[in-house]
């Protein structure tokens with residue numbers, strides 16, 4: 001094969017690898033400030049003459065509201081809060097976890113997540129796919145980081161005596177979040193309880209009870 005043909009095929013392969021590794025599409029312009037706040041990519045950008053530094057700025061990340069029933073509270077910096085995030089493939093999350101606070105097992109279908117500990121001690125982990133279901137977990141402290149690979153079930157719980165504080169960075173402007181218990185037991189309309197009972201190896205009354213509980217969503 002001619003050297004040129006080999007080069008061409010190599011470049012074509014490299015290009016396809018680059019595309020398959022990409023998540024959100026690469027922006028086609030320096031900035032595309034969303035005209036309104038919202039998660040979806042908008043095809044129209046705010047008039048550049050009207051853009052200000054505040055479009056790229058968010059304050060109050062470190063002042064989340066009260067803890068929820070799981071003992072967590074968080075704020076997001078994303079295109080939902082800051083229109084300049086549009087097309088940049090990024091979401092940030094500041095979280096505080098009360099003693100025993102948890103994020104239930106969940107998945108981000110469109111992003112990997114790097115979690116940094118600012119304060120406290122947090123047990124983090126993720127589970128690989130069927131059939132291995134290998135659980136990689138670790139207790140991380142202030143100054144440590146851990147990555148949850150894209151699309152895998154992961155766990156976060158505070159194991160400090162006091163509160164813990166984390167910051168996460170996700171490589172999508174719309175990472176999505178699927179809490180596992182909620183998607184099973186809080187689906188609307190409900191998933192057939194006899195089916196769920198068989199699937200979860202629980203009795204049907206337990207499943208029906210779970211289906212009446214308050215979930216994250």
Ligand SMILES: *[C@@H]1O[C@H](CO)[C@@H](O)[C@H](O)[C@H]1NC(C)=O
Pocket residue numbers: 192193194195
């Ligand atoms: C759930 O599935 C079972 C078994 O197929 C069926 O008998 C039952 O009527 C279904 N329940 C509902 C609420 O549809």
